[in-house]
Amino acid sequence: MQFETIILGAGAAGMMCAAHAGAGTLVIDHAKAPGEKIRISGGGRCNFTNLYAGPENFISKNPHFCKSALSRYTQWDFIELVDRYGIAWHEKTLGQLFCDETAKDIVAMLVSELEAAGAALQLETKILGVSHDRTTFRVETEHAGTRRTLTAKNLVLATGGKSIPKMGATGLAYDIAEQFGLPLLPTRAGLVPFTFPDGRFKPLSGTALPVRASADGPAFEEALLLTHRGLSGPSMLQISSYWQEGQPIQIDLLPGTDVLGQLKARRQSDGRRQLRTVLGYLLPAKLADYLSVEWALKGNMADQSDKALEALAERLTEWDLRPAGTEGYRTAEVTLGGVDTEALSSKTMEAKTVPGLYVIGEAVDVTGWLGGFNFQWAWSSGWAAGIAIRNKA
Template identity: 65%
Template sequence: MKVRTLILGAGAAGLFCAAHAGRDVLVVDHAKRAGEKIRISGGGRCNFTNMDVSAKNFLSQNPHFCKSALARYTPWDFIGLVSAHGIGWHEKTLGQLFCDNSAKDIVNMLVTEAEKEGAKLWLETEIIEVRHTDRFTVSLRRNGKDITVEADHLVVATGGKSIPKMGATGFAYQIAEQFGLAVTETRPALVPFTFSDSRFAEVSGIALPVLARATTGPAFAEALLCTHRGLSGPAMLQVSSYWTSGEAVDIDLIPTIDLTETLRKARSTDPRKSITTILARVLPSRLVDHLTAEFDLSGNCAEWSDGRIENLRLALSHWQVKPTGTEGYRTAEVTLGGVDTDGLSSTTMEAKQVDGLYFIGESVDVTGWLGGYNFQWAWASAHAAGTAIANRA
């Protein structure tokens, strides 16, 4: 069987590329349904993009690589497509856009767009081998039969290693290395932290707004969630992308609270009340109990000097915790690292040394923040590759 373009992977990037790659496109995937990771994203409502997207929202060894694709396919372009399909959407915090109804609406839209352009979709299809001479030759197994497909263009959109229970593997990296492309170190990102001493089990379920950061990287003003295994919530997921094993995470537990004013006032109005009682007015009481020993929260308000209040303020605004590790690829939303961008064209996503070979989406060393950024990279990189293929003779 011969096709002009073969796309490996029917996820966000693969399906979107199929809608832009022109004639004679075949998309193959091992899953029973297309867009499986899209279906579970955003709590089932798909955080499909963000209102404010720029290169600063992405991690890569080359922070400039993503700029071209992101500039040529913007969030507003995708919003226009979503609206044209009659899909209701709404903005949550920090510019995050979600479907009003279901993430399945996005999957259906992508499949419809691809099929409208004549693309064929083969699901439950196993990729056996990829070879290249004058054309790409890919051995597949479908419905118990071995099929060989030849293609002028091969697009690798098989994603990273995150959420292996859905079939995620490092297959894209194997193909890259097979064709001489470098792959940067990969690890789980946007993933909860774990602690070997189960120190947060007693406060599991507590959530509060914090300002958190790793040793390097920006500070994130989002929610923290205590779990039986450790710390999660948007703030921790964001920080995990910048965290290095063995380092501490700096957490401001009182980013919007003037603790000095609160405690000084209580010293006058409620001198006989314990300091923990006053703290429980501004922080979850179970968390206050949990921190009592660590910060010596003994005594009544009248006993607390200005110096002791200031020391507590500093301690709570720079709470240092050292995770044992993370929950790994099992729950990671994305994979940090991937196909080295030095080997790819930033305008077309094509391999510089292998004509007709493209890598898009999560397989590339471009990793977005939490909040719709990784989907926008999928759309933008897929559009870049698809339009480049469509415009080739």
């Protein structure tokens, strides 16, 4: 069976690529339905892009690589497509856009787009092997108990990364890329909760508050959620992509607050109250109690010297913690690292040394922040490859 293009992976990037590569394109996936990660994303409503998507929201060894695709297919282009299909959406915080109804609307839209372009979709198909004879790619498959050899001029790797293995995620794209000599960068889980030993924060499980956090990268002012395993919430997911094993993280528990000023004012107004009681006015009660024990805070407010209050204010605004690790690929939203961008054209996503081989989406060493940025990379990189393939035909 001969095709112009075979795309491995019916996720966001793969279907977007198929919708623009056009007739003679076959999309293959092992799953029973296309776009499974789209379906479960955003609590089932899919945070499909971000109003503020730009190169500064992405992590890569080469921070300039993503600029070409992102500038040529922007968040506004995808919003226009969503609007054309009559999919209602709304903005949450920080420019994050979600479907009003269901993420399935985005999946249905992409399937309609690829079918309208003349592409085909084949699900529940295993990839047994891939080879290339310098002119044609051969993909050995098994579908419904039947083995077939499919051939194509172009092969697109769009199978994503290793995150959420229970959904079938594997390192297939990396294995094939390595088979064809493309360099790989070490991979690790990104946008993932931190873990701490011995259930350190178990008594605080469910406690949430706004913080400002960082870990050898930009600071993110978003929510923190304490769990029985450790620390989660948007702020922790964001900084996890910058964190390296063994490094500390820094948390400002009262961002935008003159903490020392408030403590001194409380010393005047609540001098007879216990320090731990006053701390409960500034923080969630459970957290205030926990920190009072952890930091051995004692005495009334009136007993606290300026120096003691300065030290407490510093602790509250620069809470230094050292995670044991993260929850790993099991709960990670993305995979950092992957196919080195040095091996690819930033305009077409085609491998420089293997004509006709393209790598898009999460498999590439381009990782977005939390908030719809990774979907935008899928749309932009998929579009770039699809357009390049169509123009080459």
